[in-house]
Amino acid sequence: MNRSRTPRPHVVVVDDDCDHCVLLALRLEHHGYRVTTEQTARAALEVLEREIVDAMIVDVRLDQEDGLDLLVNIQCRSLDLPVIMLTAHGSIETAVEAMKRGAYGFLTKPFDDHELLQKLEHAVERIQLRREVAGLRRIVGSSGSEPRLLGASAQITAVRDIIARIASADATVLVLGESGTGKEVAARCIHALSSRRDAPFIAINCGALPADLLESELFGHKRGAFTGAVQDKLGLFGAAHQGTMLLDEIGDAPASVQVKLLRVLQERSYLPVGASTPVKTDVRVIAATNRDIRSDVAEGRFREDLFYRLHVVPLAMPPLRERPEDIPLLAELFLSQTSAKHGLTTPHLSHDALQLLLAHPWPGNVRELANVIEGATLLTTDGVLRTHHVFAVLPHPSLTELASRRPPPTLDLPQVLLGVEELPPMREARERFDRAYLSEALRRAAGNVSAAAKVAGRNRTDFHDLLRRHGIEASEFRP
Structure with a gap:
């Protein structure tokens, strides 16, 4: 494959044999691939949450885990992702079972390098072609693209769980959250997981148009209803028939439109401007707002009856500052996406630049992070994204304020080991060192476990296990 002008395909190797992982990574990197190696199924799934992956190579027999079960979990998260299964215990039955579960291919150790590389190249070409088709669908307005709420934090995981539970129902949903937290992405996820997924998803900003124009856009009008109405207009509720309508910034909807929206939710019908006969509608309504809508109700700016009609299932989107552990994952993903978009080699995010991203309060949330990345x-020149690149585009507070958010140094590693009158036993000294090292890594990462694990050269799962073993709470190191 000619990869001189495109980012290197990303392959994840999952094998509990560390030596085999290293050997396979060296082989694949020599042939132009970017390789991530993991020893556990959980760590491999975390990679899928935070990075774009082009193919996976999975050992059927993992330590205390089943590679075929991992294959099923991968398929649940990314149906099109090609997975090549490896085993030293090959059999016809295992191969057939792997292919039934959706494996792209199956090889038995020791395998022929040429066979693996050929199968891997075909797999990568297939997924890249599918992504290209999905991109074309997005350009022409098809619903073929799959929305994703990205992150591994408890907050965003809880949001995904709620969406999975409510998507199949037809209940009205009110998505609450600050600007840039992903309210429209959440609405698209609900639509994509619902029985209406093949029908239109239409979004409109209720605060972007004057009352008369918004009413006409939503409900349509009859010819001659007002000056300039030279023909009948269907309206968005008509266009979204059997699909989903997102009423974004519903808190900014004018009072006259609120009345009509209440009728849609109560009677499943609406009256086009200038019409005398109601039109029936079959549309699932999702509303979103960044306002404190309860206060608007209390102060008479928003209809109380409409609020309760919309507030059937509330869905709160967490701001980015409340899930800082997702910042490294999102930053790496946006780095890959930006590089692919502009035909660049993906730069490395420096440690200091990551610290700056972690210290920023992100009032614009995920949208602001994507734009900053x-x-x-685009400003990087040597393959490394540094602090001055971030500062050049970040609407940042003063350096003094940023510095004040970081916890002061609390540990001196040499003193932890040697600052005692009597030299402790080696095992005790090792435990002291491990505890001090883990604490120092967390301090430098401002309590962000993913970032601290990256500093320590460990995967996130192993780092969590080490913290539990030594009784260390990451929250104690957060600003």
Whole structure:
């Protein structure tokens, strides 16, 4: 494959044999692939949550885990992702079972390098072609693209769980959250997981148009209803028939439109402007707002009856500052996306630049982070994204304020080991060192477990296990 002008395909190797992982990674990197190696199923799934992956190579027999079960979990998260299964215990039955569960291919150790590389190249070409088709669908307005709420934090995981539970129902949903937290992405996820997924998803900003124009856009009008109405207009509720309508910034909807929206929710019908006969509608309504809508109700700016009609299932989107552990994952993903978008080699995010991203309060949330990463990536020249690249595009507070958010140094590693009158036993000294090292890594990462694990050169799962073993709480190191 000619990869001189495109990012290297990303392959994840999952094998509990560390030596085999290293050997396979060296082989694949020599042939132009970017390789991530993991020893556990959980760590491999975490990679899928935070990075774009082009193919996976999975050992059927993992330590205390079943590679075929991992294959099923991968398929649940990304149906099109090609997975090549490896085993030293090959059999016809195992191969057939793997292919039944959706494996792209199956090889038995020791395998022929040429066979693996050929199968891997075909797999990568297939998924890249599918992504290209999905991109074309997005351009022409098809619903073929799959929305994703990204992150591994408890907060965003809880949001995904709620969406999975409510999507199949037809209940009205009110998505609450600050600007840039992903309210429209959440609405698209609900639509994509519902029985209406093959029908239109239509979004409109209720605060972007004057009352008369918004009413006409939503409900349509009859010819001659007002000056300029030279023909009948269907309206968005008509266009979204049997699909989903997102009423974004519902808190900014004018009072006259609120009345009509209440009728849609109560009677499943609406009256086009200038019409005398109601039109029936079959549309699932999702509303979203960044306002304190309860206060608007209390102060008479928003209809109380409409609020309760919309507030059937509330869905709160967490701000990015409340899930800082997702920042490294999102930053790496946006780096990959920006590089692919502009035809660049994906730069490395420096440790100091990551610290700056972790210290920023992100009032614009995930949208602001994506824009900052894109702007900073375009400024890099040597393959490393540094702090001055971030500062060049970040609407940042003063350096003094940023510094004040970081916890002061609390540990001196040499003193932890040697600052005692009597030299302790080696095992005790090792435990002291491990505890001090873990604490120092967390301090430098401002309590962000993913970032601290990256500093320590460990995967996130192993790092969590080490913290539990030594009784260390990451929250104690957060600003």
